[in-house]
Amino acid sequence: MNRAILELIDTVELAVSRSTGNAPAEVIAEAQSRVEGLRGRKGHFGEILVVALAGGTGSGKSSFLNAIADEDVAGVSILRPHTQTPLAWIPQERSEGVERLLDDLGITQRVLQNKLPNIALIDLPDIDSIADWHRQMVEELLPHVDAVLWIMDPEKYHDDVLHEHFLSPLAAFEEQFLFVLNKIDLLPAGDVDVVRSDLIAALRHDGFKRPVLFPVAADPPVGARMGIEQVVAHLAEEVDVKRVAMGKAINDLATILDRLGESAVARSGGGVDFEERWTKARDASAQELLAHPGPAAREDAISRLEDLVTALATEVGPTLGADLREKFPSERIEHAVDMKLATDETSTADIAARLEASLGEPLRRLIWRRGVFAATLASGVVATHQLRDRYSPGG
Numbered sequence: 001m002n003r004a005i006l007e008l009i010d011t012v013e014l015a016v017s018r019s020t021g022n023a024p025a026e027v028i029a030e031a032q033s034r035v036e037g038l039r040g041r042k043g044h045f046g047e048i049l050v051v052a053l054a055g056g057t058g059s060g061k062s063s064f065l066n067a068i069a070d071e072d073v074a075g076v077s078i079l080r081p082h083t084q085t086p087l088a089w090i091p092q093e094r095s096e097g098v099e100r101l102l103d104d105l106g107i108t109q110r111v112l113q114n115k116l117p118n119i120a121l122i123d124l125p126d127i128d129s130i131a132d133w134h135r136q137m138v139e140e141l142l143p144h145v146d147a148v149l150w151i152m153d154p155e156k157y158h159d160d161v162l163h164e165h166f167l168s169p170l171a172a173f174e175e176q177f178l179f180v181l182n183k184i185d186l187l188p189a190g191d192v193d194v195v196r197s198d199l200i201a202a203l204r205h206d207g208f209k210r211p212v213l214f215p216v217a218a219d220p221p222v223g224a225r226m227g228i229e230q231v232v233a234h235l236a237e238e239v240d241v242k243r244v245a246m247g248k249a250i251n252d253l254a255t256i257l258d259r260l261g262e263s264a265v266a267r268s269g270g271g272v273d274f275e276e277r278w279t280k281a282r283d284a285s286a287q288e289l290l291a292h293p294g295p296a297a298r299e300d301a302i303s304r305l306e307d308l309v310t311a312l313a314t315e316v317g318p319t320l321g322a323d324l325r326e327k328f329p330s331e332r333i334e335h336a337v338d339m340k341l342a343t344d345e346t347s348t349a350d351i352a353a354r355l356e357a358s359l360g361e362p363l364r365r366l367i368w369r370r371g372v373f374a375a376t377l378a379s380g381v382v383a384t385h386q387l388r389d390r391y392s393p394g395g
């Protein structure tokens, strides 16, 4: 899926680059910037919401994953640090895009799940201390995942290193951050709200304008888990938001193709029956020139060829049409017809070959440019239709 959208973006980009000379420059520039905008889109380009679990060792990343999964997926450690390799919990269906992403990230441990078909969670490796938790690692991850869910421990959430050196510089990526305050079972019941407000204030101070924070108990030694359903409900909403965003991205791509096609009048599929029409005009002219050498045959041949160029120029759209007219003025056609005098031609095939070299081939090259463009455009349109079906509401 992920791949299908990226391929569509590639195709649209190709169509944009091939539209040079086929569509007006300002339409191309607009299309170009729209495609670039989509390329720069953050997050995982696919229909599954990919969330990385991050936080200090022992904060409860693995426990949180197990709580969401409602089964033991990840090893939970009592002794710290607990070194492990990252593990991904991913939907069984439609996971090709996510699998590719995990390949890129070098995450080999994967657990397939049927519980949340639109959500993938990545339990990142434990690292001895928060200071070693390279910020770059999170920054590098952010463009590839939809969200980073930062898990904190009530005993350590006030750590200055965490806030100043770690979270504050990441505040620029606020829209991709979610926070979890874990182990609330360790707090006296009345303190949860106080700690929650305190943590929100600290995050605001770090630069997060509207931090989204969930108090949970992922693995309390006594009693039931707390707050997990709220996180799941929030992630489900994010899935919907993402679905809408993906649908919009596909619509944007469709609009880009539409505008290019419209301005280039290339939507008829690119066929102007060039070969058939050119061959006819060329051979008729050659026959006439050979059979009745003289001004009448010359005039006839010139106007036949001129008519063809004029017709093609109208059919291929204004941009290429103007180019065609400019490159094939009457003088060029007259010259091609008059060249006969300079050579020793004894058959219609000879004359046809000369017209072919002087007019047919250069014309074909110009028309071909439009054909290639139109074909690229058409394949993009087909791909957008397929993806639209997939992202249509309820699809």
Ligand SMILES: Nc1nc2c(ncn2[C@@H]2O[C@H](COP(=O)(O)OP(=O)(O)O)[C@@H](O)[C@H]2O)c(=O)[nH]1
Pocket (backbone or CB within 6 Å): 055, 056, 057, 058, 059, 060, 061, 062, 063, 064, 075, 076, 077, 078, 082, 126, 182, 183, 184, 185, 186, 216, 217, 218, 219, 220, 221
């Ligand atoms: N009291 C309490 N302990 C928890 C909770 N969640 C996790 N723990 C414990 O915290 C320790 C570290 O958890 P783990 O999931 O391995 O943390 P990770 O290093 O971030 O993956 C384990 O002993 C867990 O049982 C919780 O909600 N309440």
Ligand SMILES: [Mg+2]
Pocket (backbone or CB within 6 Å): 061, 062, 063, 074, 075, 076, 077, 082, 084, 126
């Ligand atoms: Mg762990």
